[in-house]
Amino acid sequence: MRLRAGISAALASAAILVVGWQAGAHVSESNASAVTTSFAGNTGGTNTGPTANGTTGSSASGSSPGTGAGSSTGSGSSSGSSTGSSSSSSLGASAKAGGTYAGTAMETRFGTVQVQVTIKAGVITDVTALHLTDNEQRSVQISARAAPLLRSEVLSAQSANVQTIGGATVTSEAYLTSLQAALDAAHF
C-alpha cells in the first residue's frame, strides 16, 4: 500500500507538472484539465488502469495531499489514451508500474497541444510534447519551455572539444584547478 501511495503521488506529481507546464504557457484551465484526467483515473483507489473512466470524485482511498491536488483539476471524464503496461493492485506489479501516457490533443490559442508522460517504476522519466503547431508565433513559446531531459539526450562534451567553460563563478583559487585554467594554458 505504501508503494501504491508512492506511485499515486508520482502520478499526481505528473498531473501537477503537466498543469504547471500548461498554466505557465497560459493555456486556459478548461483545456489543461483534459490532460490531467488520464492520471486522475490512476489515483482512484479502485480503478488502477489508465483507461479507467469517470468517477475520480468517488475515490475514498487515503490519498496524499499531492494526489488530491492532482485530481482536483480533473474535469471528471477520462479523455486520455495510453499505451504500455498499466499498474495493477499487486505490489510486485505496482513497483514496475510504468508506461507512456498521452493526454488528449487540445486546441489552444497556441495551436494543437498534446503532452505525453513516460513513467518507469513509478518515476516520471520524460515529459514530451507530442504535437505542437507553430502556425502562430506564440506556439514557439510552448516549445521553448524547459522540459525534463535525460543526460543521454544532451551532447556529451569533452573539454578538449570546447573553447570555453561556463559554470558557477569560481574563485581565483578554484580557477587554478579548473577546466578553464587548463584551456587557457593550452591557448597560451
Add this chain to the structure above:
Amino acid sequence: MQHTSKPGGPGLGGSEPRLRSRTFPSMGTVVSLAVPAAPGTAPQAEVEELEAATAVVEQLFNGLDRAFSLYRPDSEASAMARGELALADASAGMRRLYVEASEWRTLTDGAFTAERPDGVVDLAGIVKAHALREAGTSLLALGLKDWCLNAGGDVLVVGSPIPGSARPWLAGIVDPADRTALLTALPLGNAGKHALATSGTSERGHHIWSAGLQGVRDEGFRQVSVAADGIITADVLATAIMAGGARTLALATSQWDVEVLAVKNDGGLLATPGFRNVGARNS
C-alpha cells in the same frame, strides 16, 4: 590536434580552432580573453594585439571592482553600505546600474533583487555581467571581430573561433556534481546566443536566498545556466531562476528568448530545446 586554414570550417566533428588567450585576476575570480590564432599572420603582432586588448579589459574590470566591491572598504559601494553615501548622491554609473537592477527585479517578479535582506544595496549580482558587457563594447570598438571573454564561468562571445567561418564558439557547462567534468556544451555566437551565464552552488543542500517562495529548497536547482543574446539578461535570469525556482524558470522561458539548462537538487535536468541534441544540430 589538427590545424586548418580553410575558412567556412566543418561542424563540431571537424578540426579544432587554434586559439590564444590571456588571463588576469579581478572581482575575486579570473577573467580570460581568447582570440583565434590565425595561421599566416605574424605571431608577435598577434600576441601584442591580444595583450593590448586584455589590458583594456583588465582596466575596465578593475575600475568597476574598485567602485562596486563590498570587499573593498574604500569602494563607493562600501560607503553606501555603511550609510555614509546615499544612492541619490552616488556616481552616475552606480545609479544607472541600480536602476537597471531594479527594473530586473520587477521583470522577474522579485526573484532577482539588487538589495540584501538588510536593505543594503548590493549590485554584486549584476556588476560582473555589466563589466563583461562593457568589455565587449570596448573590444568591438578596438576592431576585434572574433573573441571569447570568460569571467569566472560567465561567457560572452562574438564571431567565431575560426575567423570568417560559420563555426560557433562551443562552451562547455560544468557538471556541478563533478567540477572536472562537463555536463554538456552549447554553441555560442554564430547562429546562437552570444552570452552564457551560470548561477549555482557547488555544495549540495546549500541554497541561496529564495525571495520568500515556499518549496524552493526542495524543488530548487543546484545550478542554472542561461544563454541569451545579452550577458546581463543571461546573468540576471540565471540568478533569478536559482532564487525563484520552477516558477521563475517558466517566467524566463516564456518572456525572454533564452536557452536554459537547470540541474535540479536531485540531479535531474530541465532544458529548453537548444540543449537537446546539440551535436546533431551542428553536424
